[in-house]
Amino acid sequence: MLFSNPINLEMKDGNVVYYPNFFNKNQADIFFENLLQSINWQQDNITVFGKTYLQPRLTAFYADNSKNYKYSNITMKPHHFSGDLLKIKTNIETKLDIKFTSCLANLYRDGNDSNGWHADDEKELGINPIIASISFGEKRVFHFKHRYNKELKKKLVLDPGSLLLMKGATQENWLHQIPKTKKQIGERINLTFRIIK
Ligand SMILES: O=C(O)CCC(=O)C(=O)O
Numbered sequence: 001m002l003f004s005n006p007i008n009l010e011m012k013d014g015n016v017v018y019y020p021n022f023f024n025k026n027q028a029d030i031f032f033e034n035l036l037q038s039i040n041w042q043q044d045n046i047t048v049f050g051k052t053y054l055q056p057r058l059t060a061f062y063a064d065n066s067k068n069y070k071y072s073n074i075t076m077k078p079h080h081f082s083g084d085l086l087k088i089k090t091n092i093e094t095k096l097d098i099k100f101t102s103c104l105a106n107l108y109r110d111g112n113d114s115n116g117w118h119a120d121d122e123k124e125l126g127i128n129p130i131i132a133s134i135s136f137g138e139k140r141v142f143h144f145k146h147r148y149n150k151e152l153k154k155k156l157v158l159d160p161g162s163l164l165l166m167k168g169a170t171q172e173n174w175l176h177q178i179p180k181t182k183k184q185i186g187e188r189i190n191l192t193f194r195i196i197k
């Protein structure tokens with residue numbers, strides 16, 4: 001087997017599988033340190049209901065084409081894949097047998113950084129997008145809530161070295177977030193590999 005113990009989250013109207021040890025601890029630690037230094041982290045302004053704020057985390061966008069990525073009034077121009085990010089891309093493409101074009105990277109500096117309720121449903125991702133989300137560094141809680149049935153919720157901890165694979169109608173029917181935490185915690189890097197044609 002290429003990687004151990006996938007956990008199917010059994011999402012109604014969606015399809016989410018969690019792979020806790022997609023990368024082993026040693027690999028995950030090395031990738032974390034290298035990506036922290038090598039990624040072109042930036043902090044953008046976002047405009048929500050007419051008010052402008054600094055985004056509560058750092059981000060960077062990479063692609064093997066020149067297509068921009070637009071979300072929350074932000075347009076991100078891609079950098080080219082290289083170094084460990086390219087190694088990770090090739091590794092997951094081989095293991096999953098899927099080719100990705102793009103990666104949106106997130107750096108949560110501490111518990112005060114977050115990612116509010118949203119779905120990855122921008123039209124450039126197409127219908128039923130496949131999103132492969134890799135985590136390194138500090139573990140963080142991840143929430144799902146169903147868009148139309150308030151009783152349906154899921155909560156899980158994303159461990160370093162893990163992969164969360166979201167596919168099928170997940171983005172159409174569910175929202176997700178990384179909430180803030182009051183705990184004193186360190187940095188976390190998340191890489192979301194996407195297909196943008
Ligand atoms: O940090 C995470 O695990 C989630 C990131 C995310 O949802 C996104 O970039 O769209």
Ligand SMILES: [Fe+2]
Nearest residue numbers: 118119120176
């Ligand atoms: Fe997302």
